[in-house]
Amino acid sequence: MNTDYTGLAEFHWLIEVMQTVDVGVLVLDLEYQITAWNGFMENNSGIDSADALGRSLFDVFDDLSVEWFKHKADTVIQLRNRAFTTWEQRAYVFKFRNNRPITGVTEYMYQNCTFIPVIGTTGKVQNLAVIVYDVTDIATSKLELKAANDRLAQLSRTDGLTQLYNRAYWEEMLSNEFKRQKRHAHDLSLIMFDIDHFKKVNDTYGHQVGDDVIRAVAEEVRHNSRNTDIAGRYGGEEFALLLIDSDAENALLFAERLRKAIENRRVSTPEGELQVTVSLGVAPWKESFHHYNAWIEAADKALYTSKDEGRNRSTLSK
Numbered sequence: 001m002n003t004d005y006t007g008l009a010e011f012h013w014l015i016e017v018m019q020t021v022d023v024g025v026l027v028l029d030l031e032y033q034i035t036a037w038n039g040f041m042e043n044n045s046g047i048d049s050a051d052a053l054g055r056s057l058f059d060v061f062d063d064l065s066v067e068w069f070k071h072k073a074d075t076v077i078q079l080r081n082r083a084f085t086t087w088e089q090r091a092y093v094f095k096f097r098n099n100r101p102i103t104g105v106t107e108y109m110y111q112n113c114t115f116i117p118v119i120g121t122t123g124k125v126q127n128l129a130v131i132v133y134d135v136t137d138i139a140t141s142k143l144e145l146k147a148a149n150d151r152l153a154q155l156s157r158t159d160g161l162t163q164l165y166n167r168a169y170w171e172e173m174l175s176n177e178f179k180r181q182k183r184h185a186h187d188l189s190l191i192m193f194d195i196d197h198f199k200k201v202n203d204t205y206g207h208q209v210g211d212d213v214i215r216a217v218a219e220e221v222r223h224n225s226r227n228t229d230i231a232g233r234y235g236g237e238e239f240a241l242l243l244i245d246s247d248a249e250n251a252l253l254f255a256e257r258l259r260k261a262i263e264n265r266r267v268s269t270p271e272g273e274l275q276v277t278v279s280l281g282v283a284p285w286k287e288s289f290h291h292y293n294a295w296i297e298a299a300d301k302a303l304y305t306s307k308d309e310g311r312n313r314s315t316l317s318k
């Protein structure tokens with residue numbers, strides 16, 4: 001057995017290990033000049049150690065933020081403590097191309113890095129070592145999972161036909177706004193509206209055209225409301241809208257604008273163009289509502305007054 005533990009042999013295998021280990025090893029002096037650069041760094045940067053050694057780190061990586069890196073390094077050197085960066089805070093420190101064929105979703109390698117103060121024989125920090133871990137696989141699968149969860153969350157709150165909020169999510173939003181109102185009231189109004197004689201549309205043109213009409217009405221809701229307004233499909237052909245920062249007067253103006261926009265909209269059918277109208281009920285927030293259901297009821301009641309009085313109109317709740 002070879003038991004040659006002389007300094008030179010030990011140095012040799014240490015270098016061998018450092019060269020082949022599957023993490024980046026980079027050592028800098030206190031002037032940020034490169035004093036060690038292992039195989040991982042060579043392979044991923046395309047720069048041989050012969051070309052990297054002695055050069056300033058910031059020449060080799062010209063897109064590395066000098067200010068950020070120096071701040072990080074100074075803390076490590078002064079406190080003589082290790083520091084870490086994770087891909088979640090900063091996707092990478094050193095810009096290396098992602099070379100994994102399976103994870104083609106990202107252009108660059110995600111990295112975690114450890115910064116280590118290297119204390120010399122004098123007892124002072126003489127170098128800074130940076131260990132670079134390729135965490136591309138973990139990062140991309142975590143990001144993909146998050147994207148899938150976001151898509152699922154989006155689907156679970158969206159009405160498939162109109163892409164407005166579905167009833168359950170819209171009610172959740174209303175309930176949240178209602179609680180906020182109870183603590184600190186703003187101008188806030190609720191509109192419920194319903195397509196007039198919609199059954200006749202279905203009976204005359206079929207459900208497919210009926211669905212087109214519902215979609216067209218939803219589009220008018222989107223075009224005419226603000227981003228902050230909360231619009232949902234409440235039931236078959238009934239819609240609900242919470243208007244943020246709108247008192248009774250503004251809400252009624254809005255309701256009329258929407259009503260006219262829908263009246264002017266043409267929906268094409270195999271038998272020519274079709275026009276529909278809607279009846280609306282407008283209920284501004286009232287302190288006396290004890291539950292959000294009472295607010296919905298007030299808007300619904302106003303909506304039925306619109307229906308009773310001939311449809312294609314807006315009514316303000318009493």
Ligand SMILES: Nc1nc2c(ncn2[C@@H]2O[C@H](COP(=O)(O)OP(=O)(O)OP(=O)(O)O)[C@@H](O)[C@H]2O)c(=O)[nH]1
Binds near residue numbers: 196
């Ligand atoms: N095409 C289609 N029809 C739907 C959908 N949801 C509900 N409906 C239909 O909408 C119609 C609603 O009819 P009614 O509640 O009688 O009301 P209306 O005919 O609009 O009459 P008024 O509201 O009184 O003006 C019913 O025929 C339902 O089948 C849907 O998603 N697609």
